[in-house]
Amino acid sequence: MTPEFILVTPQARPRVALIQLNRPKELNALNLQLMQEVAAALRQLDQDPEVRAIVLAGSERAFAAGADIKQMAGRTAIDMLLIDQFTIWDSIRRTTKPLIAAVSGFALGGGCELAMTCDMIVASETAQFGQPEIRIGTMPGAGGTQRLTRAIGKARAMEMVLTGQSISAAEAAQHGLVNRVVPVGQFLEEAFRLAGSVAQMSPVAARLAKESVNRAFETHLDEGLHFERKNFYLTFASDDQKEGMAAFVEKRPADFKGR
């Protein structure tokens, strides 16, 4: 079925797919259907051997202005429990391919959380990151209190979550929330450039390396080092490792097949 609220381009650039949030009138507010569409598209692209990296973008004006407040306003706690949106968010988090958020304009509430669920963030100069849920009587629910705190530290995260104030792209870069900030006309192209450079690598190694970096957020050092070591050994089971090292020795570019 054709999605209604997103645009999917499997080969936006060679080996790089694009998912574009497309609810412009509502500043890409994340209603349930939009999130289901994003999760379904990611599952499909994750299975597509021609795709090696994925860019998730909004528009110049808004990456996403948060969960859809109008859809949530009248819900009870039990409605929220039964709808269980977080299963969808968990499935997004399980994407194995490198996922890069291209953020311009508002990345607020669930929008900021969605960007932080990605592996890297390229921001335009106009990007604003914030967790304003407190202003509407609630709090972040899709990982904001955890990922923001790990990314920018407790004091700054606490201030953002408790006051609802946003930070600019420049502040986000300074505090390590985003990879880089570029002029607004270039944010998507820069995300493609970054995705394209990842897409040239061995997809097997990229998947194992991504898993290992994510472990750093989920466990203690000893366990993380153990996990990294196992994945490192596992790369030696791939043809790509043989090809990569042979190419280095033979002074030629590597041709990675993803096996």
Ligand code: CO8
């Ligand atoms: N939900 C629904 N509609 C929205 C949202 C939203 N989050 N944000 C903007 N819109 C709509 C507006 O209602 C408006 O629609 P209409 O023209 O029909 O009135 C349209 O988008 C344009 O918005 P504005 O006229 O307000 O545009 P401005 O440029 O004046 O302001 C802002 C832009 C500052 C982004 C402003 O719209 C705003 O403050 N939006 C809400 C931001 C917010 O509070 N986000 C957090 C939402 S709660 C959340 O994300 C919780 C996540 C929990 C986990 C997720 C799983 C459920």
